[in-house]
Amino acid sequence: MIRDHFKILLVDLATGKGRIETLDGRDTVMGGSGLAAMLFRKYGLPDRPWDDPGQPLIFTIGPLTGYFPLMSKTVCAFKSPYHDQYAESHAGGRSALSLRFADYDGLVIRGKAPSLSCLSIGSKHLDLRDVHFLRGMDLLKTGKTLRRMYHGAGHRSILRIGPAGENGSAMACINVDTYRHFGRLGGGAAMGAKNLKGIVIMGDGSFPLPEGKAYPRLFEEVYRKMTDTDMMEKYHNSGTPINMAVLNGIHALPIRNLQKTSDPDIEGITGETFARDTLLRNAACAGCPVGCIHLGFVRERFMEENRYLYRQVSYDHEPIFAAGAMLRVTDAFSVLSILDTMEREGLDVMSAGVALAWATEAFEKGIVSLKETLVPLSFGDKKAYCRAVHHLGAASNEFYALLAQGTLKAARRYGGADFACVLGQEMGGYATGEVFFVSQALGLRHSHLDAGGYSYDQKNKEPDVAGAVRFLVQDEQARVLLTSLVSCLFARGVYGNEVVSECLRSIGCTTLADRLPAVAGDIQQLRWKIRLGTGFDPHAVTIPKRFFEVETWRGRIDAAYLEALKNAYADAIVALAGLDPNPAAGKSG
Numbered sequence: 184m185i186r187d188h189f190k191i192l193l194v195d196l197a198t199g200k201g202r203i204e205t206l207d208g209r210d211t212v213m214g215g216s217g218l219a220a221m222l223f224r225k226y227g228l229p230d231r232p233w234d235d236p237g238q239p240l241i242f243t244i245g246p247l248t249g250y251f252p253l254m255s256k257t258v259c260a261f262k263s264p265y266h267d268q269y270a271e272s273h274a275g276g277r278s279a280l281s282l283r284f285a286d287y288d289g290l291v292i293r294g295k296a297p298s299l300s301c302l303s304i305g306s307k308h309l310d311l312r313d314v315h316f317l318r319g320m321d322l323l324k325t326g327k328t329l330r331r332m333y334h335g336a337g338h339r340s341i342l343r344i345g346p347a348g349e350n351g352s353a354m355a356c357i358n359v360d361t362y363r364h365f366g367r368l369g370g371g372a373a374m375g376a377k378n379l380k381g382i383v384i385m386g387d388g389s390f391p392l393p394e395g396k397a398y399p400r401l402f403e404e405v406y407r408k409m410t411d412t413d414m415m416e417k418y419h420n421s422g423t424p425i426n427m428a429v430l431n432g433i434h435a436l437p438i439r440n441l442q443k444t445s446d447p448d449i450e451g452i453t454g455e456t457f458a459r460d461t462l463l464r465n466a467a468c469a470g471c472p473v474g475c476i477h478l479g480f481v482r483e484r485f486m487e488e489n490r491y492l493y494r495q496v497s498y499d500h501e502p503i504f505a506a507g508a509m510l511r512v513t514d515a516f517s518v519l520s521i522l523d524t525m526e527r528e529g530l531d532v533m534s535a536g537v538a539l540a541w542a543t544e545a546f547e548k549g550i551v552s553l554k555e556t557l558v559p560l561s562f563g564d565k566k567a568y569c570r571a572v573h574h575l576g577a578a579s580n581e582f583y584a585l586l587a588q589g590t591l592k593a594a595r596r597y598g599g600a601d602f603a604c605v606l607g608q609e610m611g612g613y614a615t616g617e618v619f620f621v622s623q624a625l626g627l628r629h630s631h632l633d634a635g636g637y638s639y640d641q642k643n644k645e646p647d648v649a650g651a652v653r654f655l656v657q658d659e660q661a662r663v664l665l666t667s668l669v670s671c672l673f674a675r676g677v678y679g680n681e682v683v684s685e686c687l688r689s690i691g692c693t694t695l696a697d698r699l700p701a702v703a704g705d706i707q708q709l710r711w712k713i714r715l716g717t718g719f720d721p722h723a724v725t726i727p728k729r730f731f732e733v734e735t736w737r738g739r740i741d742a743a744y745l746e747a748l749k750n751a752y753a754d755a756i757v758a759l760a761g762l763d764p765n766p767a768a769g770k771s772g
């Protein structure tokens with residue numbers, strides 16, 4: 184049975200030492216998102232800047248990790264370089280299972296290493312090694328070197344950053360086991376600020392499985408549901424890239440810096456085209472029978488030796504939207520080349536693609552010149568984008584250094600804020616309408632996954648402010664439950680409350696199993712308290728003009744609805760954090 188307290192490894196990079204903390208809270212914050220928020224409340228420095236050495240970099244898993252399929256994610260929490268507020272990012276790969284086998288519920292890293300270093304942890308060891316020779320090394324070569332340095336197959340997970348993370352880019356990701364990422368809000372820079380190039384988690388211990396027949400029976404049942412239902416078809420065979428043609432067909436795909444939402448030339452980068460022309464194989468996070476990771480290939484020719492090098496590049500809807508549709512690159516292999524370049528720099532592909540789409544329009548309009556962009560940017564020009572991606576990762580000049588801090592920061596300096604496609608951070612790949620725009624702009628992670636606003640837009644034609652806000656609050660709460668467990672969101676059709684309760688009971692978490700909705704509500708509140716406590720003001724969020732000009736399947740965006748929705752959702756968030764959404768109105772009575 185699972186222990187009823189959390190076992191947290193606390194590491195101080197300044198001394199290279201660690202200790203284990205035992206914390207209560209399993210029945211109140213569960214794990215994952217809830218545990219990360221609790222740990223930030225305990226160890227975070229809300230009033231200090233994101234790169235203060237004392238800020239914690241937090242990794243957490245959930246109670247069902249290792250016990251049931253698709254409980255495969257790790258939550259990473261930190262103070263973000265993007266907005267200097269609390270942030271959360273999620274990734275799969277082998278990280279979660281490695282932490283479970285290393286016998287930790289969470290890892291909290293504080294301090295700053297004296298030189299560029301790699302941290303290795305396991306169930307019985309902690310080791311901090313100088314890796315100054317990796318400075319500036321791209322993410323793929325870094326991975327190769329770390330794999331050689333740290334032997335051990337099985338449950339070994341390698342997290343690392345590229346040049347962007349070392350340069351403090353707010354778009355820097357943390358790569359996990361090559362094909363997964365803590366992508367958004369600059370986790371890579373939070374790691375770089377600690378002089379940490381890599382983290383190796385050795386799952387070198389074990390954990391006991393429940394005795395008796397009930398647990399294996401339940402495991403089998405859940406496993407069967409994962410593989411017998413349409414999940415295999417939806418995520419393994421087609422995968423999220425199938426959304427490209429669907430969204431294009433209903434005028435909801437952001438194209439050419441959101442100047443358009445549909446274009447026949449998108450045919451060259453649909454999921455079907457990628458699968459037909461580029462797909463090499465599928466991969467999976469540890470222990471996942473679905474295997475939704477699609478790997479295409481890029482071919483590089485070495486002229487002098489007349490030989491070719493093939494590299495595998497993972498693709499999904501979001502990367503294709505950002506490096507393809509937004510840049511109007513409509514050839515699948517060209518998109519993979521751009522993604523491969525972003526990957527090597529250690530950039531979040533969504534942020535980088537959307538930022539470069541803005542830079543291209545700014546260049547076309549004469550707001551910035553070659554002096555700034557260093558490359559003549561033009562929609563559809565793969566070669567120019569590959570070079571620009573390198574400048575963005577390297578922060579080659581003042582323009583790219585500022586752009587790497589966020590598109591709006593560059594727009595404020597050079598102009599062009601009206602057409603910056605930023606909703607809290609660079610937008611996700613949906614132009615479905617008002618509810619999605621508000622959901623991402625105000626969502627806690629500014630992620631397309633905070634709540635299903637994109638699906639609400641497609642199912643509800645008539646404006647309904649109260650109904651949409653109710654949906655966003657409830658859907659966020661349901662997702663918070665899953666991200667505290669920490670389940671892959673693709674399994675949300677299987678992991679309903681009843682199944683989750685049964686799973687929790689089977690490993691001995693009966694109190695939690697009986698209180699799921701209440702616990703989810705409490706975690707939702709705790710996260711918002713922390714986010715607002717680090718400076719987020721939902722009422723101060725603005726949505727750039729470009730979003731008001733969008734044509735979707737419902738016609739032009741309804742500006743009045745968008746504004747009303749934004750204000751009402753901001754009120755709801757403030758109320759969720761336990762504050763009075765309208766204090767002035769209360770006083771005047």
Ligand code: SF4
Nearest residue numbers: 255467468471475671
């Ligand atoms: S469905 Fe995909 S993202 Fe989810 S756990 Fe499986 S491989 Fe990972």
